[in-house]
Structure formats: structure tokens, C-alpha cells
Amino acid sequence: MTMLKEGRPTRPVALAQDKATANPTITGNKALMLEEALIFEIGSHETTGVDIAPAPQVKSRLGGLERRKPIALPGLSEPETVRHYTRLSRQNYGIDLGFFPLGSCTMKHNPRLNEKMARLPGFADIHPLQPQSTVQGALAVIHELAEWLVTLTGMHSVAMSPKAGAHGELCGLLAIRAALEARGDARSVVLVPESAHGTNPATAAFCGYAVEDIPATPEGRVDLAALKARLGPDVAAVMITNPNTCGLFERDLRTISEAVHAAGGFVYCDGANFNAIVGRVRPGDLGVDAMHINLHKTFSTPHGGGGPGSGPVVFSEALSPYAPLPFVEKTADGHVLIEEETAGEHHAGSFGRMVAFHGQMGMFTRALTYIMSHGADGLRQVSEDAVLNANYILRSLEDVLDAPFAASGPCMHEALFSDKGMAEGFTTLDIAKGLIDEGFHPMTVYFPLVVHGAMLVEPTETEGKAALDQFIVALRSVAQRANAGDAALKGAPYFAPRRRLDETLAARKPVLVWTEPEAVAEAAE
Numbered sequence: 001m002t003m004l005k006e007g008r009p010t011r012p013v014a015l016a017q018d019k020a021t022a023n024p025t026i027t028g029n030k031a032l033m034l035e036e037a038l039i040f041e042i043g044s045h046e047t048t049g050v051d052i053a054p055a056p057q058v059k060s061r062l063g064g065l066e067r068r069k070p071i072a073l074p075g076l077s078e079p080e081t082v083r084h085y086t087r088l089s090r091q092n093y094g095i096d097l098g099f100f101p102l103g104s105c106t107m108k109h110n111p112r113l114n115e116k117m118a119r120l121p122g123f124a125d126i127h128p129l130q131p132q133s134t135v136q137g138a139l140a141v142i143h144e145l146a147e148w149l150v151t152l153t154g155m156h157s158v159a160m161s162p163k164a165g166a167h168g169e170l171c172g173l174l175a176i177r178a179a180l181e182a183r184g185d186a187r188s189v190v191l192v193p194e195s196a197h198g199t200n201p202a203t204a205a206f207c208g209y210a211v212e213d214i215p216a217t218p219e220g221r222v223d224l225a226a227l228k229a230r231l232g233p234d235v236a237a238v239m240i241t242n243p244n245t246c247g248l249f250e251r252d253l254r255t256i257s258e259a260v261h262a263a264g265g266f267v268y269c270d271g272a273n274f275n276a277i278v279g280r281v282r283p284g285d286l287g288v289d290a291m292h293i294n295l296h297k298t299f300s301t302p303h304g305g306g307g308p309g310s311g312p313v314v315f316s317e318a319l320s321p322y323a324p325l326p327f328v329e330k331t332a333d334g335h336v337l338i339e340e341e342t343a344g345e346h347h348a349g350s351f352g353r354m355v356a357f358h359g360q361m362g363m364f365t366r367a368l369t370y371i372m373s374h375g376a377d378g379l380r381q382v383s384e385d386a387v388l389n390a391n392y393i394l395r396s397l398e399d400v401l402d403a404p405f406a407a408s409g410p411c412m413h414e415a416l417f418s419d420k421g422m423a424e425g426f427t428t429l430d431i432a433k434g435l436i437d438e439g440f441h442p443m444t445v446y447f448p449l450v451v452h453g454a455m456l457v458e459p460t461e462t463e464g465k466a467a468l469d470q471f472i473v474a475l476r477s478v479a480q481r482a483n484a485g486d487a488a489l490k491g492a493p494y495f496a497p498r499r500r501l502d503e504t505l506a507a508r509k510p511v512l513v514w515t516e517p518e519a520v521a522e523a524a525e
Contacts, residue, residue, distance in 0.1 A: 036088055039074050100441050101442075103414040105303070106273075118362045123138060152278060155315060158313065161354045161355045165309070179319055189211075190211055203239075204237075235265045236265055238260050242283070242286075247405070248412060253269075254285075266289040267287055274298045279382065293313075310359060323347055325353050386458075386460055387412055390459055392459075397475060400479040403415070404417075415457045416454060416456055422482045426489065427453055430489050435478055443456055444456040
């Protein structure tokens with residue numbers, strides 16, 4: 001029997017205040033929050049919303065790969081289709097609905113001015129294979145954004161084509177490998193601190209390097225002594241996240257860079273958290289050789305389902321000759337897209353291309369709009385407000401949630417909590433599920449791995465005090481319930497479109513393909 005026939009409780013019986021809310025609805029709907037079945041359940045294989053004439057019989061050119069049975073896609077009318085996806089969209093959560101506290105993801109508001117600029121005909125409808133003479137405006141946008149990124153980071157050059165953070169990491173490590181090969185230096189190890197982002201070791205391994213961990217100090221920063229002790233002729237690079245995933249600034253980064261360079265290696269900085277220091281700190285001044293910048297984090301271009309992402313990589317002077325193609329150059333006659341290695345200052349030893357074309361034009365336009373609308377002083381305020389908001393959350397909740405590094409001083413852009421001190425049997429997962437009932441998307445959970453039961457909250461600068469106060473009240477309430485051992489919290493969420501699932505079973509035995517249930521004869525009345 002389908003859910004549409006069964007109905008669903010709109011509230012758990014144990015918490016119901018009256019008979020009406022304790023009983024399920026026959027439709028499964030909860031007032032204006034409408035239940036929606038799978039598209040396969042509401043559609044029919046035999047119908048379609050559009051009348052199409054039968055295809056003419058022609059000789060197959062598929063070489064024996066023809067479909068041997070109907071594709072069995074569900075057919076829906078136009079109203080059914082629109083209602084289906086509209087109902088599903090109402091069950092989703094997004095930054096336009098409320099506060100999105102994901103740590104290390106920087107889910108900030110995307111200004112509508114950015115969207116308006118990206119939809120201008122000269123940007124929205126161009127093609128990457130157009131003659132360069134017809135896309136001078138687009139090339140000018142790429143070039144001006146590149147200049148801003150180089151200036152803000154204090155670096156020497158930038159590759160604009162990488163598509164997101166991990167792609168940017170790959171770009172940086174490929175440039176490092178090319179530089180080492182150019183000097184005949186076969187190094188095989190990349191050092192990654194425990195407080196780095198999880199994609200760092202994965203990227204290093206993908207590039208063929210052996211990955212070794214560097215421990216963190218009790219205060220959540222890189223153990224400088226352990227790092228120096230491991231440096232040697234086999235170390236190609238150190239990949240360090242700054243600010244790190246504990247929400248802390250790596251104060252020894254300059255010293256780390258000097259030690260790595262003295263040992264013949266390079267320093268890669270994960271710039272996913274650049275939003276915390278933009279306009280305040282230039283990574284180039286700290287000795288960084290390569291760093292990716294997530295435009296979809298620092299400069300407000302859409303993120304996740306609203307993407308695609310964009311991860312330009314800035315390079316030091318030492319790595320600039322090995323950066324990828326293409327790049328835009330400004331000449332007396334206009335802007336030129338350089339797609340071949342040159343013997344000049346830049347890219348003489350380029351490792352090649354990262355992508356087929358030039359990068360994410362829509363993201364470039366949005367990011368430049370954001371930068372220009374803020375200006376240098378506005379970008380500085382962005383990082384200041386992001387850090388202020390995170391510290392407001394940290395200090396407002398440290399009395400009900402364990403804050404493992406609160407004694408280390410102010411945090412940067414994100415506040416880190418743990419499940420230490422909760423009643424026996426209660427975990428971070430219970431806090432996350434309880435927050436859903438309160439109308440908030442949960443924060444990042446169980447990351448970073450250096451903290452047991454981690455809860456990482458990043459408010460960003462676009463949230464006002466009123467929104468933060470609402471979140472603090474909600475999280476405080478859920479934390480107090482967990483500390484007090486409120487058994488009802490174990491069943492949360494109660495008010496979401498779906499209840500808590502068995503995550504272990506879902507991971508071990510995922511149902512990835514819908515199959516039509518066998519017909520079950522219903523007993524006669």
C-alpha cells in the first residue's frame with residue numbers, strides 16, 4: 001500500500017496536544033504541505049502529455065545496441081508535471097528560505113544584482129567557440145576578475161579555468177609537479193595537516209603522491225615542530241587550509257612556508273575559507289605558492305544545486321610558468337585568449353589544459369559584480385562581519401555545547417562545537433535532527449574529524465543579528481533537551497516531510513532503482 005493511501009502522522013502521538021493532531025490524515029498531506037509520490041507512481045507508461053506522431057521505420061544504425069523493450073518512462077500531463085516538481089521544491093531547503101549554517105561551505109545570500117548581470121545578453125548567450133573579436137566584453141570580465149583575485153591574494157598570476165575547489169587543488173598540484181619535473185626533482189610525498197579539508201589528501205593521492213598526516217596541537221592548529229621534523233628531500237608540498245576546519249587561523253603559516261621552501265618543497269593553501277580573511281590577509285604575503293578560491297563561497301556565486309562552481313587558482317612567481325592554459329591577456333588592440341605556451345614570462349612550461357574551454361562565464365560575471373559592488377572597503381567588511389557573526393554564535397552557545405577550542409581565543413568564520421557532555425546515548429545526530437523540527441538546516445556534522453561529534457557552524461556575513469538570535473534560541477533549546485536526556489529527541493524530526501531513517505541500513509543496502517510493486521489483491525469487504 002502506498003503512502004498516499006496510508007497517510008502519515010502530522011505529529012507524534014506522544015507529543016500531540018489533541019486528538020486532531022494525533023491522527024494521521026488520509027491523504028498524507030499536512031495542511032498546505034502536500035505529500036507527493038514518486039514520479040513513477042503518479043505517471044503511466046501508456047500515456048504522455050504530448051501527442052507525437054509515430055516515428056517512421058528506418059534502418060537501424062546502432063549496430064545491435066537497439067533497445068529491446070519499452071523504456072517505461074512515466075507519462076504525465078503538463079499540470080501533473082508542474083505540480084509534481086513544485087511540490088518537491090517546497091520540501092527542499094535553500095538559502096532563500098532561511099539561515100544555512102553549514103560549516104566550511106559558506107552558504108551565503110546570492111545578491112540578485114549578480115543574477116541580473118549574468119543574464120545580460122552579452123554574457124548569457126555567448127558561445128566559447130565564437131571568434132575572440134565578438135566576445136571582447138566577456139574576455140574583459142575574465143581579465144578584470146583575474147586582476148582582482150591577484151590583488152586580493154598578493155599572488156603573481158591566476159588560472160581561471162578550474163571548475164571548483166577540488167578541481168583547483170588538482171590544478172595547483174599539477175603545477176607543483178610540473179615545476180619539480182622541470183628541475184629534475186622526483187619528490188613523492190605530500191604532507192596534509194589533520195585540520196585540512198578532506199579533499200586535500202584525496203587530490204594528492206589522485207596526483208600519485210603518498211600522503212602523510214601532520215598532527216594538530218591541543219589548540220587545533222598545525223603542530224609546527226612535527227611538520228619541520230618531517231620535511232625532507234622527498235616532500236613535494238604541504239597542503240594547508242587557512243583558516244583551518246577548526247575555524248582557527250594558522251598563525252605560523254609564514255614560518256611553515258619558510259621551512260617548506262628551505263626544504264625544496266611548495267606550499268599549497270586551500271582557499272575555501274578565504275571569505276574569513278578577504279581584504280584583511282594576503283596569502284601571498286604568507287609564502288603561499290598556490291591557492292584555489294571558491295567563487296561560489298567567497299564571492300557569492302550560486303552553490304550546490306544552484307551552481308556550477310568555480311575555483312580559480314592563484315600562483316606565486318615560482319609556479320606561474322607552469323600554470324594551465326588558457327589565460328586572457330590585455331593588449332593595445334583588445335583582449336586576447338592565449339591558448340598556447342609562450343616563451344615569455346607566463347606559462348612557458350604550462351602543464352596544459354584543465355578544461356575544454358575557459359571556465360564558468362556565468363560565475364565570473366557574478367563574482368566580478370559582487371566584488372565591484374562591494375569595493376575594497378566592502379570586501380574587508382565582509383570578512384569582518386563573517387568573523388563577528390561566528391564569534392557571536394560561539395560565545396552565545398558555549399555554556400550549553402562543548403566548544404573544544406574556545407579557550408584558544410576568537411574563532412574565525414565558523415564556530416566549532418562537539419557532543420561532549422550530553423546525556424548518555426545522545427549524539428550530534430540528535431542535535432541535527434532536532435534542528436530540522438525547528439525549521440533550520442543542520443550545521444555540518446562529524447567534521448572536522450579531529451573533534452569527536454563535531455558540529456561546525458558558519459553563519460557568513462549575510463545573516464543579521466535577528467536571524468542569528470533565532471538560530472541560537474533553537475540550537476540552545478535542542479542542546480538543553482539532549483543534555484537533559486529528553487527521549488523524544490531520539491525520534492526527531494517529527495515535522496519534516498520524511499522522518500528519521502535508519503542511516504546504517506540505508507548506507508549498506510541503498511535502494512537506488514525504483515521497481516514497480518507487484519499487484520496485491522485487496523480483500524472484498
